[in-house]
Amino acid sequence: MAKYKKSERQEILLERINDDPFLTDEKLAEIFGVSIQTIRLDRLELAIPELRARIKNVATEEVDKIKSLSLQEVTGEIIDIELNSQALSLFIIEEGHVFERNQIARGHFLFAQANSLCVAVINEPLALTKSADIEFKRQAKLHDKVISKAVVNNMDNNNASITVESKVEGRLIFKGQFEMYYSNEGDNNG
């Protein structure tokens, strides 16, 4: 039972409650080997609401989270963008993205990162993937930080050609050639 100092404990407390909001003060006190009062003080200082309020929050924060998780977390985070020219994104491989057996990232998450980046780099209301030619060069593993770079080769006549390369620590793991269709009419029917 390693004893933390106050600041450490509070940091960890935040994380703990963040990924399991269903923990009572009593259980937290056990976890940290301190009294309930200490936990209460910590929550007070960190402005963490009580169990019931936390549960209620989870219950009321409806579909928003689902959307953001299913969309954003798959996509990666865009870290640099020059519209119609090039873009960079970061995608960190997490538990949900790998095969349990060997911790290797499922290919379609790497594709998703690249594809999303292609959609993002095109500065038009509508951008759809028409076709792609992709190669998985090396395996990405759990916790890898995948940096994806998209470069627009040419854009004309509502068609864009984009090359994407994804790397982990400088080593190429994925390469793709994307052909995109774009249009300035966003809500077109096709």
Add this chain to the structure above:
Amino acid sequence: MAKYKKSERQEILLERINDDPFLTDEKLAEIFGVSIQTIRLDRLELAIPELRARIKNVATEEVDKIKSLSLQEVTGEIIDIELNSQALSLFIIEEGHVFERNQIARGHFLFAQANSLCVAVINEPLALTKSADIEFKRQAKLHDKVISKAVVNNMDNNNASITVESKVEGRLIFKGQFEMYYSNEGDNNG
């Protein structure tokens, strides 16, 4: 303040709690113009859990939803499989999978379905996508039921060649040629 008889009240109570689980016994008592005890008796007879339990249920359901959407629902559901030969899967396009603006499915979800199917159809401990050649023929829209069919063309020397076609109501929307690497050593390092 119309007075109901017991059976009526209980019926309405069920509905009420169903579409707003956040009602306390006190508020329900006001709504029906009866005492709290009556409401409690009703809940007892109808086996409706108390407020906090209801909220907790909602919260845990949401958490489950998020998990399943972010992990499994991307893949689709396998509806038929003949190992090392062919497989079918169903993927229903939901809110999280489409562009908000025009309700068109993001390409990488269709790819994910196809890719997952390729991994599934190969009956080996390790199956990884090496490369793919894909085409998005038509747009898939919100609530579309996408049926994906993977056919293994040949398998030898740890390489498999698979053709995937995805259709919505019989119309081809996606086509892909996948080259997979497989091995019987599941937890190999690459």
Add this chain to the structure above:
DNA sequence: CCTCATTTAGTAGTTGGTACTAAAATCAGT
């Protein structure tokens, strides 16, 4: 009027807290 069902009242106990006071333990600096 009697009787059975229904409703209401009231008490004790529970969980998971807040808000507060005060004592004890720990640590940090001189």
Add this chain to the structure above:
DNA sequence: ACTGATTTTAGTACCAACTACTAAATGAGG
């Protein structure tokens, strides 16, 4: 080693929203 501040515990009173129980009041029908 001593002092003063910080941190941790302990303890009390109180709250919401209950459960579980007992008991009384009210209805409604034969």
